[in-house]
Amino acid sequence: MVEESIYNLLPTVAHPESKNDRYVSVFHENVKDELKQKKSISKTMGPAKVSPNDPQTFAKKRGKEPVLPERTQFVRPNADQKRPPVPKIDEKPVMGLKSNKNFINTNAVENIMSVAKKPQPKYVDTPGGTTNNVEDSGLVPKFVRKDNYGKVPKYLETRKQQMEEHQRSYDEYIQQRLERGALNQISAAERQNILDGLKKNWEELHLQYQGLSVVTDTAPKKARKERMEAEMRQLEKDIETVEKHKIIYVTDNF
Secondary structure (H helix, E strand, O other): OOOOOHHHHOOOOOOOOOOOOOOOOOOHHHHHHHHHHHOOOOOOOOOOOOOOOOOOOOOOOOOOOOOOOOOOOOOOOOHHHOOOOOOOOOOOOOOOOOOOOOHHHHHHHHHHHOOOOOOOOEEEOOOOOOEEEOOOOOOOOOHHHOOOOOOOOHHHHHHHHHHHHHHHHHHHHHHHHHHHOOEEEOOHHHHHHHHHHHHHHHHHHHHHHHOOOOOOOOHHHHHHHHHHHHHHHHHHHHHHHHHHOOOOEEEOOO
């Protein structure tokens, strides 16, 4: 309820509310043009004027039923492979046919001349007497009976020949270098002295390594430990190389 006041007697001026302009997309005209271009004529309601049907071509009964082809006699695909017909009741079979063959003697001769069938070997693996073929059990040594058992495969022989040819070519190359004086072969004594010296150096270095502090809390300790480990690995590689190769060549041209 509005309270009574003297100010309500004064005339008031109505101020119209200001509204923002309606948003209009800048692509509005383009969309309208595209809609007109893509619109199909009479797509929804059909054409405006339709010509009436001819009164003489009115719909007839069963006019939309499919037209079937003319009836032909059914022939089965295997009609030519029929068995002979059943004899009729008035047809009598041929009687009185006899054979001079002595079936008893023939069967006896065939059984006497036939080779006895060798029983298939089986084994029992359960208390109930369940039998299985021994041939498929893996208990029969099949591979031992093969013709190529115990023989070197052909691919290994080919590989061996290739390795021999490579070794022969390498030996010829080394011999040529030796004749030219570019290579010098180390004797067995020199090779043994080098091997002993490498092992001695490794033992000395390993003794020093064992004397290092367990705690590497400073940078110098860590660097010394890593340097000694790298030297020991290099000595191990050198020892393995010398032990692996019985013949060692040294060249003057590095």
